[in-house]
Amino acid sequence: MSVVERQEWDVVVVGAGGAGLRAAIEARERGARTAVICKSLFGKAHTVMAEGGIAAAMANVNSGDNWQVHFRDTMRGGKFLNQWRMAELHAREAPERVWELETWGALFDRTKDGRISQRNFGGHEYPRLAHVGDRTGLELIRTLQQKIVALQQEDFKETGEYESRLKVFQECTVTRVLKDGGRVSGVFAYERESGRFFVLEAPAVVIATGGIGKSFKVTSNSWEYTGDGHALALLAGAPLLNMEFVQFHPTGMVWPPSVKGILVTESVRGDGGVLRNSEGKRFMFDYIPDVFKEKYAQSEEEGDRWYEDPDHNRRPPELLPRDEVARAINAEVKAGRGSPHGGVFLDVSTRMPAEVIRRRLPSMYHQFKELADVDITAEAMEVGPTCHYVMGGIAVESDTAAARGVPGLFAAGEVAGGMHGSNRLGGNSLSDLLVFGRRAGLHAAEYATGLAGARPPVDDEQVDAAAAEALRPFSAEGEVRPEGQPPENPYTLHQELQQAMNDLVGIIRREGEMEQALEKLADLRVRARRAGVEGHRQFNPGWHLSLDLRNMLLVSECVARAALERTESRGGHTREDHPAMDRDWRRLNLLCRLTDPTGGLAATDPVAGQISLTRETTDPIRPDLLALFDKEELVKYLAEEELYE
Numbered sequence: 262m263s264v265v266e267r268q269e270w271d272v273v274v275v276g277a278g279g280a281g282l283r284a285a286i287e288a289r290e291r292g293a294r295t296a297v298i299c300k301s302l303f304g305k306a307h308t309v310m311a312e313g314g315i316a317a318a319m320a321n322v323n324s325g326d327n328w329q330v331h332f333r334d335t336m337r338g339g340k341f342l343n344q345w346r347m348a349e350l351h352a353r354e355a356p357e358r359v360w361e362l363e364t365w366g367a368l369f370d371r372t373k374d375g376r377i378s379q380r381n382f383g384g385h386e387y388p389r390l391a392h393v394g395d396r397t398g399l400e401l402i403r404t405l406q407q408k409i410v411a412l413q414q415e416d417f418k419e420t421g422e423y424e425s426r427l428k429v430f431q432e433c434t435v436t437r438v439l440k441d442g443g444r445v446s447g448v449f450a451y452e453r454e455s456g457r458f459f460v461l462e463a464p465a466v467v468i469a470t471g472g473i474g475k476s477f478k479v480t481s482n483s484w485e486y487t488g489d490g491h492a493l494a495l496l497a498g499a500p501l502l503n504m505e506f507v508q509f510h511p512t513g514m515v516w517p518p519s520v521k522g523i524l525v526t527e528s529v530r531g532d533g534g535v536l537r538n539s540e541g542k543r544f545m546f547d548y549i550p551d552v553f554k555e556k557y558a559q560s561e562e563e564g565d566r567w568y569e570d571p572d573h574n575r576r577p578p579e580l581l582p583r584d585e586v587a588r589a590i591n592a593e594v595k596a597g598r599g600s601p602h603g604g605v606f607l608d609v610s611t612r613m614p615a616e617v618i619r620r621r622l623p624s625m626y627h628q629f630k631e632l633a634d635v636d637i638t639a640e641a642m643e644v645g646p647t648c649h650y651v652m653g654g655i656a657v658e659s660d661t662a663a664a665r666g667v668p669g670l671f672a673a674g675e676v677a678g679g680m681h682g683s684n685r686l687g688g689n690s691l692s693d694l695l696v697f698g699r700r701a702g703l704h705a706a707e708y709a710t711g712l713a714g715a716r717p718p719v720d721d722e723q724v725d726a727a728a729a730e731a732l733r734p735f736s737a738e739g740e741v742r743p744e745g746q747p748p749e750n751p752y753t754l755h756q757e758l759q760q761a762m763n764d765l766v767g768i769i770r771r772e773g774e775m776e777q778a779l780e781k782l783a784d785l786r787v788r789a790r791r792a793g794v795e796g797h798r799q800f801n802p803g804w805h806l807s808l809d810l811r812n813m814l815l816v817s818e819c820v821a822r823a824a825l826e827r828t829e830s831r832g833g834h835t836r837e838d839h840p841a842m843d844r845d846w847r848r849l850n851l852l853c854r855l856t857d858p859t860g861g862l863a864a865t866d867p868v869a870g871q872i873s874l875t876r877e878t879t880d881p882i883r884p885d886l887l888a889l890f891d892k893e894e895l896v897k898y899l900a901e902e903e904l905y906e
């Protein structure tokens with residue numbers, strides 16, 4: 262038996278982005294001793310990169326806004342596949358969560374009359390995104406961190422110790438959720454710097470690890486997004502929901518190659534930027550789908566008037582939901598009307614004075630100046646789709662954020678599925694983190710304190726197995742590596758995975774290509790068992806990547822299998838061979854589970870794969886929520902029998 266240091270907590274939160282920090286604050290405030298553990302430095306979560314803002318129907322800029330309109334927009338954006346109860350809770354509670362941030366010290370941009378300013382974004386009927394220039398995520402994280410420090414100072418006054426009730430373990434990676442019977446008992450983790458293993462014992466674990474973008478070659482996501490939380494949940498026995506829905510943001514940088522994929526915020530279009538092809542045409546007017554025809558301007562003049570007079574004009578089609586804009590850009594490039602480096606042009610230089618651009622979009626100005634030597638106040642940017650966000654995720658109970666089927670496991674933020682249906686609207690992630698982060702923290706604390714003395718014990722055998730699994734890349738053991746064959750290089754495997762997912766399960770999908778992707782994943786899975794590293798456990802990035810590969814391979818298989826199964830196009834899932842949205846598919850969720858329910862991976866047939874898929878019928882949408890839509894609109898989405906009901 263290996264000797265691994267153990268600590269006892271009530272709630273462990275895995276991830277210190279917006280969702281994790283909000284969960285931790287809530288759990289601590291509800292009296293649970295709470296540990297937060299994060300792979301990167303504290304404060305360097307993905308949330309920091311969020312630029313545009315937090316969507317919340319505060320009606321500060323247009324008094325017509327309210328939670329019902331926000332709910333409607335979110336359901337439309339997700340093409341009605343959203344877990345409607347989550348979309349309802351999100352729309353109702355987001356304004357309170359933004360106000361709360363302000364009481365904790367967040368400094369939002371203001372309107373002339375001193376209210377929190379709100380900006381336009383794709384798919385939102387009214388200006389709705391509370392923002393801090395184009396650095397909103399940074400302010401959100403700064404505020405939540407400040408709140409954590411304030412709570413630690415309170416604890417110091419009472420107990421003489423800052424970390425007695427709320428402690429952050431930074432640069433530590435969780436590789437397994439531990440269980441006692443069916444229930445959660447803690448997590449197994451390693452410290453990235455020293456390679457030291459440790460266990461945090463806790464009856465409740467909140468997973469808040471963000472997304473999966475690093476499985477794709479062109480992505481706006483940073484190194485942390487290796488799908489760890491998705492994989493941890495699968496391995497613990499929880500299902501993942503609708504993993505086929507991956508959002509390709511329409512505007513990532515396309516040039517130079519070293520920065521390909523880095524995000525160009527939607528605020529550029531929200532503030533008046535337009536998309537043009539190589540012929541100078543504002544092509545989005547040719548791509549307004551029937552379901553949105555009545556809501557979008559049919560001429561450039563009308564679209565331009567909307568910025569000044571939104572009550573009497575319709576919005577420009579550059580502000581369609583992201584899936585529509587990404588597909589349109591893809592089609593223009595494919596038709597030979599792209600920009601020199603394979604994107605299209607996004608122009609603010611002819612739309613706003615230079616000083617307004619620099620004030621409203623400071624990060625974009627610097628990003629292009631420094632990375633591409635382009636002055637966006639004088640010339641257009643070149644942009645193209647980039648893998649940005651995963652709508653699929655851990656299947657959770659809408660009200661409590663409890664992961665299905667695993668008592669003690671909770672999930673919030675990008676790692677949780679359901680809230681955004683088949684496509685997320687911009688700004689709806691930051692609000693999602695706050696609303697469901699809080700709910701996850703609350704219910705995790707209630708669950709943990711409710712157990713009183715009956716905490717599930719941590720099983721030594723599981724700890725030993727987790728330690729052996731984590732050490733495997735150092736031995737790249739003989740039984741899986743034929744004699745004399747060198748270990749596989751984890752970086753090569755990662756590159757091959759990214760290329761395969763980009764090319765075969767990317768923005769436009771075809772049956773044959775997805776089958777090829779599954780074959781490639783099977784090959785990579787076998788080779789990943791032979792991934793080996795040299796050196797020791799002190800800061801060894803190759804070792805860390807070898808461990809992350811398990812997660813990326815699991816999650817990529819979920820995406821590919823579910824995408825192959827869903828024979829329609831909807832939101833972030835476009836099938837060239839099934840181009841239409843099918844009303845019968847709206848009622849179907851796809852659930853991915855591990856084929857080997859014990860969570861072991863070695864025993865699984867490497868070729869057949871590790872994931873099994875089931876279909877599940879969605880709950881009917883509550884009648885009072887359906888009544889928020891016109892019948893004519895519902896006809897486009899709901900199946901006959903649902904309309905009849």
Ligand code: FAD
Nearest residue numbers: 276277278280300307308313314435471674675688690691
């Ligand atoms: P994150 O903020 O990514 O945090 C994940 C945490 O989990 C990190 O602390 C990480 O270290 C930790 N972690 C991961 N794996 C492990 C592990 N195995 N063990 C321990 N810790 C682990 N959304 C909006 O609503 N508005 C915007 O304007 C906006 N702009 C964006 C701009 C960019 C460039 C990007 C990439 C995204 C943007 N988004 C925006 C999306 C939004 O930022 C993310 O969806 C959101 O921040 C995810 O938050 P999270 O708390 O779920 O995860």
